[in-house]
Amino acid sequence: MRIRELSVEGAVEFTPTALHDDRGLFVSPFQETPFRKATGRPLFNVAQTNHSRSRRGVVRGVHFTATPPGCAKYVYCAQGSALDIVVDIRIGSPTFGSWDAVRVDPHSFRSVYFPIGVGHAFIALENDTVMCYMISGEYVPENEHALHPLDPDLNLPLPKDIPLVISERDQVALTLAEAEQQGLLPRYERCREAEATLWA
Template sequence: MKSRPLAVPGVFLFSPQAFADPRGVFLSPYQEAAFVEALGHKLFPVAQTSQSTSRRGSVRGIHYTLAPPGTARYVCCTRGRVLDFAIDLRVGSPTFGLWDQTELDGQSCRSVYFPPGVGHAFVALEDDTVVTYLMSERYVRENELAVSVVDPAIGLPLPALADPVRSDRDRAAPTLAWARDLGLLPDYTACQAVEQRWRQN
């Protein structure tokens, strides 16, 4: 498995090797040795796994968890194709507001690690696109928030879509500046403290 950091500090892309034979393809989207080599610690204790299925043109995000408690995610597209975004929402981070993008698909099963406080968004580029998530915390509704994916101050290069599909929550999400003024964004120091606890275990 190969890995490389993305522009947002702490975010890594993992690309597994695929083994093909007449039956099909076998690969391993998560490999502990590669993860430890990239980040210097093991993956967080997994509290929940989740999965979304999206039609072409669906836009999800920008989603994040308050910190504390802080939630990390290991995200993989297992079917279809997405344009995936990582956005630094950590107040106090030297790269606050910085984003990066990558394409994930069900053939390569590349995965992205999102540390606590980094927002996640994606656009489904094919019908029946499946995205899976390993999460360090269980879903608690009041801790899960969103920032507008179309906030011009963030400037995500969303593809032109004839019929973009977003949830009511995502359409009503505040801008990054508004969320910051309201005290709704995760704290950088708190996010670092969460990761530090994993390193000690």
């Protein structure tokens, strides 16, 4: 398992080794020992798993959970391919306003750990792109928020050659500046406190 710290503080990319033979392949997208090495602790208790299928050009996000309670994620792509994006929206974070992107697919089986408080977005690069998530908290609608994926202040690396498909919810989402003005963005200190409770 190769480990790479992303440019958003606390976010990590994991790339496992796939074992190929004449039957196909076997791979472990999550392994606790490398995760502990990278983060200093075990994976959170998984409260929910999610599975999404998207056609080419679908953009999901930028989504985030109010903190507290906050929500950490471990995400990989089981089919197709996507550009998975982590956005630091935690006020007070040393990397506030920055993003990093990882191409995820069932060839590299890269996975991404999203710490509590960051924003998450991805764009499907192929039809029938399947994303799989392990999540530290259950879905509670009133805690879920979104930022506009085309916010010029975020300047996300969305491909110019793919027509984008954006949900109605995300089309009317706030910009980063508007969300900050309305007090919706997580605070870095509260995110760190919420993360600590995951392993208490």
